[in-house]
Amino acid sequence: MTSETRKFRVATSKKQRKSGKSFKIIFPASIYDQITGQFKAMEAQKLEGYALAMCGLKTDLSDNSHTYLVKKVFIPEKGNLIEHSSVSVTPSGEYLEKVLAEAGESNSAIIEIHTHVDAPAPSFSSVDLENGIDNGRFLKSCRIRFGMIVMGSEGLSALEYDGDSDSLRVPEKASIAVMTRHGLKTVLPVQKPGATEPLAEVYDRQVRLWGSQSQRRIEATTAGIVGLGGTGSVVLQILSRIGVKKFVLVDPDDIEESNLSRLPYAISTDVGKKKVKVAAAHLKKVNKNAEITSLAGPVADFKDKLKACTVIFGCVDNDLARLTLNEISLRYFIPLIDTGTEIFVTEGSLDEMGGQVRVVIPSVTGCLECGGLIDKEQAAMSMLSQEERNILAAAGYVRGTDLTPAPAVMTLNAIIASLAVQEFVDMMTERGRPDYSYLIYSGRSPIIDRLSLERCDTCPNCGSRGILGAGEEKKQSRACLKMISEEPGTP
Numbered sequence: 001m002t003s004e005t006r007k008f009r010v011a012t013s014k015k016q017r018k019s020g021k022s023f024k025i026i027f028p029a030s031i032y033d034q035i036t037g038q039f040k041a042m043e044a045q046k047l048e049g050y051a052l053a054m055c056g057l058k059t060d061l062s063d064n065s066h067t068y069l070v071k072k073v074f075i076p077e078k079g080n081l082i083e084h085s086s087v088s089v090t091p092s093g094e095y096l097e098k099v100l101a102e103a104g105e106s107n108s109a110i111i112e113i114h115t116h117v118d119a120p121a122p123s124f125s126s127v128d129l130e131n132g133i134d135n136g137r138f139l140k141s142c143r144i145r146f147g148m149i150v151m152g153s154e155g156l157s158a159l160e161y162d163g164d165s166d167s168l169r170v171p172e173k174a175s176i177a178v179m180t181r182h183g184l185k186t187v188l189p190v191q192k193p194g195a196t197e198p199l200a201e202v203y204d205r206q207v208r209l210w211g212s213q214s215q216r217r218i219e220a221t222t223a224g225i226v227g228l229g230g231t232g233s234v235v236l237q238i239l240s241r242i243g244v245k246k247f248v249l250v251d252p253d254d255i256e257e258s259n260l261s262r263l264p265y266a267i268s269t270d271v272g273k274k275k276v277k278v279a280a281a282h283l284k285k286v287n288k289n290a291e292i293t294s295l296a297g298p299v300a301d302f303k304d305k306l307k308a309c310t311v312i313f314g315c316v317d318n319d320l321a322r323l324t325l326n327e328i329s330l331r332y333f334i335p336l337i338d339t340g341t342e343i344f345v346t347e348g349s350l351d352e353m354g355g356q357v358r359v360v361i362p363s364v365t366g367c368l369e370c371g372g373l374i375d376k377e378q379a380a381m382s383m384l385s386q387e388e389r390n391i392l393a394a395a396g397y398v399r400g401t402d403l404t405p406a407p408a409v410m411t412l413n414a415i416i417a418s419l420a421v422q423e424f425v426d427m428m429t430e431r432g433r434p435d436y437s438y439l440i441y442s443g444r445s446p447i448i449d450r451l452s453l454e455r456c457d458t459c460p461n462c463g464s465r466g467i468l469g470a471g472e473e474k475k476q477s478r479a480c481l482k483m484i485s486e487e488p489g490t491p
Contacts, residue, residue: 015129015133015166015167015168016129016159016167016168016169016170017162017165017167017168017169017170018169018170018172019160019162019169019170019171019172020064020172021064021065021066021160021169021171021172022064022065022066022171022172022173022174022175023065023066023068023147023158023160023171023173023174023175024065024066024067024068024174024175024176024177025053025055025067025068025070025111025149025158025175025176025177026067026068026069026070026176026177026178026179026184026333026469027053027070027176027177027178027179028070028178028179028362028363028364028469029178029179029180029363029364030363031070031072031073031363032176032178032187034073034075035049035051035073035075035113038051038075039051039115039151042115043115043117043118046086046117047084047085047086047089047117048084048085048086048087048088048089048114048115048116048117049113049114049115050075050076050084050089050091050112050113050114050115051073051074051075051112051113051114052073052074052099052110052111052112052113053068053070053072053073053074053110053111053112053113054070054071054072054073054074054099054102054103054106054108054109054110055068055069055070055071055108055109055110055111055469055471056068056069056071056108056109056331056469056470056471056472057069057109057145057471057472058307058332058471058472059472060307060308066160066171067471068109068111068147068471069331069332069333069469069470069471070111070469071106071108071468071469071470072102074099076091076092076095080092080094080095086117087117088127089114100139100142100144103144104142104143104144106470107470107473108144109144109145109146109147110139110144110145110146110147111146111147111148111149112132112135112146112147112148112149113148113149113150113151114128114149114150114151115150115151115152116150116152119150119152120152120153120154120155121152121154121155121156121189122150122151122152122155122156122157123150123157124148124150124157124159128148128150129159129168132146132148132159132161132168133161133166133167133168135161136161136162136163136166136168137161137163137166139161140161140163145160145161146160146161147159147160147161148160148161148168149174149176151176151188153190154188154189154190155188155189155190156174156175156176156188156189157174158171158174159171175188175189176188179333179361179362179363179364180361180364181361181364181427181435182426182427182428182430183310183311183335183361183427183428184310184333196216199212199215199216200243203215203242203243206242206243210425210428210429210431211429214428214429214430215243217428217429218242218243218244218425218428219243219244219245220310221244221246221310221311221428222246222247222248222308222309222310222311223239223244223246223247223248223309223310223311223312223313223424224247224248224249224250224306224309224311224312224313224334225239225247225248225249225250225312225313225315226250226251226299226306226312226313226314226315226316226321226325227250227251227314227315227316227317227321228249228251228253228263228265228275228276228279228315229251229253229259229262229263229275229315229317230262230263230341230408230410230413231315231339231340231341231355231413231416231417231420232251232313232315232417233262233263233264233265233266233279233413234264234410234413234414234417234418235313235315235339235417235420235421236249236265236279236282236283237264237265238417238418238421239421239424240283240286240287240290241286242421242425245287245289245290245291246290246291246292247280247283247290247291247292247293248292248293248295248302248305248306248308248309249276249279249280249292249293249294249295250276250295250297250299250302250305250306251274251275251276251279251295251296252296252297252298253274253275254272254273254274254275255270255271255272255273255274255275255278256271257271258405261410262408262409262410262413263275264410265278265279265282266278266282274294274296275296276294276295276296277294277296279294280292280294293305298321299316299321299324299325300320300321300324303324303327303328306328306334307328307331307332307334309334310334310335311334311335311336311337311424311427312325312328312329312334312335312336312337313337313338313339313420313424314336314337314338314339315339315417317340317406319374319375322338322368322373322374323368323369323374325338325368326360326367326368326369326374326461327461327467329360329362329367330360330362330367330461330462330466330467330468330469330470331467331468331469331470331471331472332471333362333363333469334362335359335360335361335362335427336359336360336368337357337358337359337360337420337423337424338356338357338358338359338360338368338373339355339356339357339358339416339417339420340355340356340416341353341354341355341408341412341413341416342354342355342406343406343407343408343409343412345407350444352442352443352444353409353412353443353444354412354440354441354442354443354444355412355415355416355440355441355443356416356438356439356440356441357416357419357420357423357438357439357441358371358373358437358438358439358453359423359437359438359453360437360453361437362462362468362469363462363468363469365437365452365453365454365455366437366453366454366455366456366459366462367453367455367459367461367462369459369460369461369462370453370455370456370459370461370462370463371438371453371454373453412443415441415443416441419439419441419448423439434450435452436450436451436452437451437452437453438450438451438452438453439451
């Protein structure tokens with residue numbers, strides 16, 4: 001990204017520093033197809049490909065990584081270019097100002113992406129580095145984070161501008177991933193077969209079903225389980241048995257005696273203990289090498305912990321928690337598998353029993369809100385104190401409190417939990433399946449209906465002006481917006 005209004009150049013030999021961080025950029029599949037299609041067309045004409053990606057940011061202090069979540073890509077047309085050849089691309093200053101104004105308004109980072117002709121695994125040129133320092137300084141003045149990628153068909157190189165040291169930081173490793181119906185898939189650098197450690201014999205029978213590569217994906221998963229009641233407890237059991245080793249467990253509750261009939265990880269001596277602690281101890285019995293983060297509290301308190309997950313299972317009993325999980329999923333490009341069960345009884349006679357599994361894949365499917373799957377009134381009820389809920393329950397307005405406990409049975413929980421984990425397995429094994437994301441199980445029939453959650457462009461969450469890929473929240477810079485939107489010379 002260069003501009004005729006900014007010609008300052010610096011020596012680059014001392015302007016690169018190793019950062020020790022990892023760099024990842026995640027594209028929605030549709031945007032990645034758009035950008036790679038354009039780059040292939042440019043390659044055929046022996047021209048450099050060029051684009052600007054507007055991104056949200058996700059940081060993970062545990063592994064010192066930066067992940068950029070692509071919200072939108074800008075590919076300049078011929079009329080917006082001052083120069084375009086086999087060795088350089090120069091967009092106009094007017095075009096850049098429009099892009100930066102939108103990035104500033106949405107608190108987004110800018111990642112410059114380009115190609116080198118006939119370079120399947122390219123590195124930055126000296127001109128790239130000089131422009132990178134120049135552009136990084138300029139965007140720092142706009143309070144916009146800046147990074148660079150040069151990509152080819154087999155590999156990539158990446159840099160991040162560090163305003164504190166006025167240098168381009170070289171990540172320890174860099175990759176590009178795409179959000180697909182099967183979850184995240186790394187596309188660059190191209191993974192080449194190599195020697196790997198043998199898989200544990202305990203997984204032999206399932207490897208015969210879905211193969212060693214899928215098993216390794218399962219074992220590399222960090223699974224968030226929010227809600228360790230009836231459904232969540234069975235999800236926990238199955239995941240630990242098929243090979244998942246890393247867990248983030250969230251639940252605020254203690255184990256009660258009435259829970260014991262449907263919590264397979266708990267026994268009578270666990271009554272009064274935190275569910276997350278007892279569940280973690282059980283996981284260690286299944287696999288002593290399991291890595292577990294136990295969080296005893298409401299999910300809204302632990303958004304920062306859950307953003308490190310590969311997949312999140314929502315096994316909650318209220319729509320306030322679902323709203324929070326929906327937000328986390330969309331902000332950070334994390335697939336969410338939401339579950340729910342319900343039993344209707346009249347005077348001791350069963351009317352109906354069943355449950356649902358809703359799969360939210362950010363940028364691919366619709367979300368829980370645009371699918372009409374969150375009851376805002378119920379979510380509001382969840383914000384009331386226990387005393388306030390009990391008053392309403394006594395008047396017949398609220399089910400599922402101490403005064404109106406909802407029926408529950410482990411058989412139904414196990415069915416819904418198994419369907420939910422099967423959706424996860426299908427993601428990891430990349431099984432070809434019909435295009436659905438919503439399962440409704442009716443226990444009286446019994447039947448399973450399959451529906452699709454379609455994205456709604458006006459949805460305040462996953463729509464074009466929503467929080468999809470927004471990443472971490474930060475304060476908006478009004479001064480920056482004014483500066484980059486004004487015409488040059490405006491007083």
